[in-house]
Amino acid sequence: MSLSQRYLIRCQDADTRWCPCVLADSGSCPVCPVIRGEDSCERCLWQGVCIYEKHLSAGGRMEKRLFRPLQVLRKAEIGPDVYRVVLTMPSEWRFELNRPGGFIIVKPSGADHYSAAPMAIYQSSEDETMSLVFEVKGPKTKKLAQSGAVWDVKGPFCSGLWGARRLQTPQNLRCLVVAAGTGQSLLPAVVRQLLKMDNDLHLVVEAKNNGMVYAVEDLAGLDRRDSALSMQLLMPRSDKPAGSPLADAVREHCYDVLVSLGSDYLHEQVARLRDDQPWAASNNSVMVCGEGICGSCGVVLDNGEHLRGCKVDIPPEFVFGSPGVDSEFEGGPVL
Amino acid sequence: MTTRVAVVGGGWAGCAAALSAAAAGAEVHLFEKTDMLLGAGLVGGIMRNNGRFTAAEEGLLLGGGGELFAVCDQASRHQDVAFPGHQHASLYDVSRIEPLVRDRMKDRAINLHLQTRIVFAEVHQNSIESIHCESGQQFAADVYVDATGTSGPMGNCHRYGNGCVMCIQRCPAFGPRVSLTALAGVEERTAVKGSDAPGAMSGSGKLHVDSLSEKVRTQLQQTGVALVPVPEELINESKLAAKACQQYATSEYASNLVLLDTGHAKLMAPYMPLDQLREVPGLEHARYEDPYAGGRGNSIRFTAIAPRDNHLKVAEVENLFCAGEKAGIYVGHTEAICTGMLAGHNAARLGLKQKLIKLPRNTAVGELIAYGGQQMKTKEGYRNSYTFAGSVFFDRMKDLGLYTTDRQVIEKRLKQQDLIGLLGSELR
Ligand SMILES: Cc1cc2nc3c(=O)[nH]c(=O)nc-3n(C[C@H](O)[C@H](O)[C@H](O)COP(=O)(O)OP(=O)(O)OC[C@H]3O[C@@H](n4cnc5c(N)ncnc54)[C@H](O)[C@@H]3O)c2cc1C
Numbered sequence: 156m157s158l159s160q161r162y163l164i165r166c167q168d169a170d171t172r173w174c175p176c177v178l179a180d181s182g183s184c185p186v187c188p189v190i191r192g193e194d195s196c197e198r199c200l201w202q203g204v205c206i207y208e209k210h211l212s213a214g215g216r217m218e219k220r221l222f223r224p225l226q227v228l229r230k231a232e233i234g235p236d237v238y239r240v241v242l243t244m245p246s247e248w249r250f251e252l253n254r255p256g257g258f259i260i261v262k263p264s265g266a267d268h269y270s271a272a273p274m275a276i277y278q279s280s281e282d283e284t285m286s287l288v289f290e291v292k293g294p295k296t297k298k299l300a301q302s303g304a305v306w307d308v309k310g311p312f313c314s315g316l317w318g319a320r321r322l323q324t325p326q327n328l329r330c331l332v333v334a335a336g337t338g339q340s341l342l343p344a345v346v347r348q349l350l351k352m353d354n355d356l357h358l359v360v361e362a363k364n365n366g367m368v369y370a371v372e373d374l375a376g377l378d379r380r381d382s383a384l385s386m387q388l389l390m391p392r393s394d395k396p397a398g399s400p401l402a403d404a405v406r407e408h409c410y411d412v413l414v415s416l417g418s419d420y421l422h423e424q425v426a427r428l429r430d431d432q433p434w435a436a437s438n439n440s441v442m443v444c445g446e447g448i449c450g451s452c453g454v455v456l457d458n459g460e461h462l463r464g465c466k467v468d469i470p471p472e473f474v475f476g477s478p479g480v481d482s483e484f485e486g487g488p489v490l
Numbered sequence: 491m492t493t494r495v496a497v498v499g500g501g502w503a504g505c506a507a508a509l510s511a512a513a514a515g516a517e518v519h520l521f522e523k524t525d526m527l528l529g530a531g532l533v534g535g536i537m538r539n540n541g542r543f544t545a546a547e548e549g550l551l552l553g554g555g556g557e558l559f560a561v562c563d564q565a566s567r568h569q570d571v572a573f574p575g576h577q578h579a580s581l582y583d584v585s586r587i588e589p590l591v592r593d594r595m596k597d598r599a600i601n602l603h604l605q606t607r608i609v610f611a612e613v614h615q616n617s618i619e620s621i622h623c624e625s626g627q628q629f630a631a632d633v634y635v636d637a638t639g640t641s642g643p644m645g646n647c648h649r650y651g652n653g654c655v656m657c658i659q660r661c662p663a664f665g666p667r668v669s670l671t672a673l674a675g676v677e678e679r680t681a682v683k684g685s686d687a688p689g690a691m692s693g694s695g696k697l698h699v700d701s702l703s704e705k706v707r708t709q710l711q712q713t714g715v716a717l718v719p720v721p722e723e724l725i726n727e728s729k730l731a732a733k734a735c736q737q738y739a740t741s742e743y744a745s746n747l748v749l750l751d752t753g754h755a756k757l758m759a760p761y762m763p764l765d766q767l768r769e770v771p772g773l774e775h776a777r778y779e780d781p782y783a784g785g786r787g788n789s790i791r792f793t794a795i796a797p798r799d800n801h802l803k804v805a806e807v808e809n810l811f812c813a814g815e816k817a818g819i820y821v822g823h824t825e826a827i828c829t830g831m832l833a834g835h836n837a838a839r840l841g842l843k844q845k846l847i848k849l850p851r852n853t854a855v856g857e858l859i860a861y862g863g864q865q866m867k868t869k870e871g872y873r874n875s876y877t878f879a880g881s882v883f884f885d886r887m888k889d890l891g892l893y894t895t896d897r898q899v900i901e902k903r904l905k906q907q908d909l910i911g912l913l914g915s916e917l918r
Pocket residue numbers: 258271272273274275276287288289290291292293294295296297314315337340438439440441442443
C-alpha cells in the first residue's frame with residue numbers, strides 16, 4: 156500500500172482528548188511513525204496535530220472513555236425483537252454523536268464488559284437524550300432487551316461509518332444511500348449531512364428478515380429546502396435480497412456518491428456495483444473495548460498491516476470488494 | 491496569617507487575578523506556558539468600546555487587578571476611536587503592552603513562572619493539593635485560580651475549525667493549553683456555534699502593516715481605523731455564523747474590511763484566504779503577520795468553560811477559582827480583567843479564611859458575572875457570548891441603565907456601595 160493510500164486511513168481519536176491512547180503508549184500508533192519506532196517523521200500521516208508531541212508531554216498518562224450509568228428513559232418493542240431505546244445523554248456528547256457514524260457501547264447496568272455491544276446513535280436531541288434501535292440477535296442484545304432502568308454506557312465514538320469524511324464536502328451531487336436492517340439507524344445522521352450540502356438523495360431501504368422499516372418516517376422532517384423533496388425513496392420495502400433492485404437503481408442513475416449501511420454482505424454488493432465513485436460503509440467490526448486494546452475489531456489490510464477497526468476510519472474499498480472474493484460470502488470483514 | 495495563591499495561565503485574566511490576590515496580601519505565583527504574559531491579549535488591543543468604558547472605570551475604582559486598565563490606557567495608540575457599531579474605543583499597542591504589564595507584575599512582587607506549563611493536578615478530597623509542570627516539578631499552594639483560557643488546543647482547532655493556524659498560543663512550540671479545572675476532574679461546558687458545533691472561531695486576524703497600500707496605512711495611522719470596501723463578488727456573509735464575536739457579526743463587516751491600528755493592522759474578520767484578500771483594493775500586496783496562517787482559519791475558543799458560582803469559585807473543588815474565558819462565554823480583555831480581579835481577590839479571601847464576596851448587580855462588572863453565570867444554566871445561553879462591548883449584554887447594560895461614560899456617575903455608584911478600593915486593599 157502506497158503512502159498516499161495509507162494517508163486515507165484516519166484515526167478517529169487523533170484530534171481528541173483520548174489521544175494519546177494505549178496504542179501510542181505501546182508504540183503502535185497508526186498515525187505516527189516515530190512512535191512506532193521509525194527514526195523520522197517521513198511517513199507521518201499528519202491529522203492536524205503532532206501525536207508524538209502529545210505522547211511525549213503526556214508522559215504515559217492517558218484519558219480513556221469509561222462506562223457511566225445512564226438512565227433508560229423509554230424502551231419500546233417497535234417490531235418483532237426490535238427495540239427502540241431512549242437514553243439520557245451527557246450534553247457534550249452531542250457534537251460527536253450527531254456526526255454520521257456516531258455510536259456508543261452499552262451494557263446492562265453492572266454487567267461485565269464482555270456483555271457490551273456497540274450501538275449506532277439513531278437520534279440525538281438538544282434536550283440531552285439519545286435514541287438507538289437494536290435487534291435481538293444473541294446473548295448481548297437479549298440481555299439488553301430484558302434489562303432495566305439504567306445502562307452502562309461508554310462514548311462518544313464516531314468511527315461507525317467508514318469513509319464518513321467523504322460525506323462532508325460533496326455538494327449538489329447525486330447520492331445513493333442503501334440501508335438494510337438495523338443499518339437504518341445510521342440513516343438520519345447520513346441523510347442530514349448529505350442534505351446539508353444540497354445533494355440529491357435516493358434511498359433504498361431494505362427491511363431484512365423481520366420486516367421492519369423504521370427510519371423512513373423519521374426522515375421526512377429532515378429535508379429543509381423549499382424546493383421539491385430532494386430525497387426520494389426508491390424502494391421502501393422489499394422481501395428480496397438487496398442485490399437486484401439495487402443494481403437497477405445504480406444502472407439507471409449515475410450516482411456520484413454511494414453509502415452502504417448494513418451488513419458486510421451488503422457492502423460487498425455495493426462494492427461490486429460501484430465504479431470509482433467515493434463511498435462510505437457502516438463499520439461492522441466486532442467491538443468490545445472501543446479503546447484499541449482488546450483487538451476484537453482487528454482488520455488486516457492487503458499489505459498485511461493490522462488495524463483496530465474501532466479506532467480508524469478506513470476507506471471501505473480497502474476492505475470490501477477485493478477481486479476474487481466469493482460473491483456469496485457473508486461474514487466478517489473480507490481480509 | 492499568610493496564604494499562597496497559584497494562578498495558572500498568564501492572560502489578562504490571570505494577570506488581574508494575580509494582582510488582586512497580591513494586593514489582598516497573598517504570596518502569588520503565576521504559571522504561564524509561553525514566554526510572554528497576556529495570552530490572547532497579545533493580539534487584541536480594543537478597549538473601552540461601548541460598555542467596556544463603564545467596566546474599565548469601575549475596574550480602576552475597585553482596584554486590585556483593575557489597575558491593569560491604567561496600563562492599557564498608558565499603552566494606547568489611539569483613543570476615542572469609532573468604528574461600525576462601536577464608540578469611544580481605545581486601541582492599545584500590542585507590541586508595547588506586554589513589557590509594561592510584566593513590570594507591573596514584578597513591582598507587585600508576583601512570582602512569574604514563564605515557560606512553565608501545568609499538566610497535572612494532585613487532588614485530594616475535592617481540593618487541589620499540588621500542581622505539576624511539564625518538567626515534572628511540583629508546586630503546592632493553598633488556593634488556585636484557573637485562568638488558562640479556552641483557545642485551542644490544536645485538536646479542537648482541527649476538529650472544530652480549519653486546523654492549527656499558529657495563533658498567539660503557539661501550541662506547536664510551547665505545548666497545548668491544559669485546563670486546570672479539567673485536571674481537577676470537573677466536567678467543563680462548551681459554547682455552541684450557530685451551526686451546532688462546539689466552540690466558536692475567533693473573529694479577528696492580523697496583517698502586516700507595511701504590506702498595505704500607502705493610503706490604507708496612512709488612514710490607519712492617523713485615525714486608527716480604515717474601512718476598506720470589499721468587491722461585491724467577494725462578500726460572503728455565511729462566515730458570520732461561526733464567529734465568536736457576535737458584536738462584529740453584522741453586514742457592515744461583510745461589505746467592508748474593517749482594519750484597526752493596534753501595531754498590527756487588526757483585521758476584523760475570522761479569516762480570509764490570501765488570494766481573496768489581495769483582490770481588495772488597497773490590499774493587493776497584503777500578508778498576514780508571521781507565523782500566523784490567517785488565510786486558513788482562526789483559533790477555536792470556548793470549548794472548556796468551568797461551572798462556577800458568582801464568587802467565581804469552581805463547582806466541586808474546594809480551593810479553585812476561575813477567570814476570563816474559563817469563567818463563562820466572555821469575549822474580551824476587559825471581561826478577562828474584570829473576572830480575574832474578583833477571582834484573585836476571592837482566592838486570597840479563601841486562603842485567609844475570610845468570607846467570599848460577590849460584586850453587586852448594579853455594577854456593570856457584577857452584572858456581567860451574574861448574568862453570564864445565569865445564562866450558563868440555560869440551553870440558549872450557550873449559543874451567545876457575553877461582552878460589555880456589544881450583542882445581548884451591551885443591550886442589557888443599556889436597558890438596566892448601567893452603561894455610562896460619565897466618570898462621576900460611575901464613581902458615585904461605587905461610593906454609595908462602599909466599593910471603592912475594595913479589591914485593592916490588604917485583608918487582615
Ligand atoms: C459501530 C456499530 C454500531 C452498531 N449499531 C447497531 C444498532 O444500531 N443496532 C443493532 O441492532 N446493532 C448494531 N450493531 C451490531 C450489534 O452491536 C450486534 O448486533 C450485537 O453486538 C450482537 O450481540 P449479541 O450477543 O446479541 O449477538 P451475537 O450472537 O454475539 O452476534 C450476532 C451478530 O452480531 C455480531 N456481533 C457480535 N458481537 C459483536 C460486537 N461486540 N460488536 C459488533 N458486532 C458484534 C456478530 O458478528 C454476529 O454477526 C452495531 C455494531 C457496530 C460495530
